[in-house]
Amino acid sequence: MNVVAVIVHWGAVEPTIKLARQLDEISLISCVIAVANDGKPRPPSFDRASWIIPDANRGFGGGFMAGYEAVPEADIYLLLNNDVRLTESTVRECLDVFADPRVGIVGPTQVNADGIHTGCGRLTPVASVPKKRRIPSTEIDDVDWINGAIMFVRGDCLRRVPMPVKYFLGYEDTDYCYRVRAAGWRVVVSPAQAWHSGGGTLPGAGFAYYLARNRLWFARSHRSASTVALTAAWLTLAVAPHAAVQETVSKQSHRRFRMILHGIRDGLAAQPRSDELMPNEPRPRLWDSWTSAGT
Incomplete structure (x- = not known):
């Protein structure tokens, strides 16, 4: 074999x-x-x-x-x-x-x-x-x-x-x-x-972008329209505000919050084909330093 x-x-x-x-x-x-x-x-x-x-x-x-x-x-x-x-x-x-x-x-x-x-x-x-x-x-x-x-x-x-x-x-x-x-x-x-061990090379704020965007893309590819709407609402009304509160309490800049919003926007935009990438990947570097969190 x-x-x-x-x-x-x-x-x-x-x-x-x-x-x-x-x-x-x-x-x-x-x-x-x-x-x-x-x-x-x-x-x-x-x-x-x-x-x-x-x-x-x-x-x-x-x-x-x-x-x-x-x-x-x-x-x-x-x-x-x-x-x-x-x-x-x-x-x-x-x-x-x-x-x-x-x-x-x-x-x-x-x-x-x-x-x-x-x-x-x-x-x-x-x-x-x-x-x-x-x-x-x-x-x-x-x-x-x-x-x-x-x-x-x-x-x-x-x-x-x-x-x-x-x-x-x-x-x-x-x-x-x-x-x-x-x-x-x-x-x-x-x-x-x-x-x-897990998570050793993932940039935190940038990864938040991908979790939001790709969750929506997956839902759009494999779930019903109502599930896509619920997923988008959950990300917008629960996940993003929770990140904002956490960063405010810890007196951090709102990097993760902003990345989630970018991810929601791209997740609802036109998807590339399965064998293609969106332009400018890794896209989080368009809005922040992609390697600032340890990669």
Whole structure:
């Protein structure tokens, strides 16, 4: 079985180097590709893994597709953040699930220092918010979505249903799982566990923009018109004011509040095609410093 691991890289190179070396020691993985969305040159100590530098930041889904395009005939693709750790036994257990030809996506049970991470779950019926699953699975379970931080995808499934690019950051994994399920494949979580610290490279204020915009885009793609209206109202009347109050109380500038408003505006505007990005991505840098929050 030809298994290609794709690390979507952004930020400090050390976590990506560490993960690539760990993956290289797992006999079940055929090759490792890191896609440097931040344009960083290949580290001298990157060993046998490939280092791809796209012509621009393609976002999370676009970065994964760049890795796929480099090796388009693999049997299984393993999509990864660089803040994860997994063992050979976890990889083996997840790959074994593909013995069922109906399975398109598999995710391990993700854990961190607080216990079960947001590795899989379902969505709330009204506001399209991912509902976290805090109870570990004891068997293979079908779920609405798998967190793209660690996602195994059948090659035939990816070739028939490409990962969406338009979201840039956030909701592309959720949207993808919905599209895969609509195409007749199963999306499942395995009880095999993997570590995911989570959130290490996300710029706070900028990410608030993407959560608002992409939540609306997802609702418009997969929900009813009434759900879209409720989602927009919830973001406008609850989420944005809550951010404003928090920032006022803590005597911060209203960066997050402004980003949410920009996200609502773009979320209700014309969407790009699934395989396209909006102009000027990452768009939060149009209104603020994209890297000011630690990326």
